[in-house]
Amino acid sequence: MTPRAKLRLSRLRDIGWSLWDPIGLLEPGQKWDDDECRSFADEYDSYLVQAAGQLRRGVSEAAVVTYLIKIETEHMGLGFAGTARADAVVAAIVADDQLWTFSDV
Numbered sequence: 001m002t003p004r005a006k007l008r009l010s011r012l013r014d015i016g017w018s019l020w021d022p023i024g025l026l027e028p029g030q031k032w033d034d035d036e037c038r039s040f041a042d043e044y045d046s047y048l049v050q051a052a053g054q055l056r057r058g059v060s061e062a063a064v065v066t067y068l069i070k071i072e073t074e075h076m077g078l079g080f081a082g083t084a085r086a087d088a089v090v091a092a093i094v095a096d097d098q099l100w101t102f103s104d105v
Helices: 009-019 035-040 045-056 060-073 084-095
Strands: 004-007 100-103
Touching: 004 045, 009 045, 009 084, 045 060, 045 084, 060 084
Parallel strands: none
Antiparallel strands: 004 100
């Protein structure tokens, strides 16, 4: 039986909030798990989980960058700010060899 992959959400949040945060919810020096930030820590979860899942399933990095940019521009209504944020998040997700854990169930 193939082991099931489980996403470590806290690691994904560390990546996403430190590199992406397109709305600018965090003040300089804050982290998503600071007491005053916990109430909105899941603001980006669905987008980041979707991006990580796409990469895990073999979707190209370029397509996932495009997905994150589309979220910023179409869903969040922000202007196009370039690809640097999305590029950094995708690269960090791909590089993190501890983002996924595996179980036998």
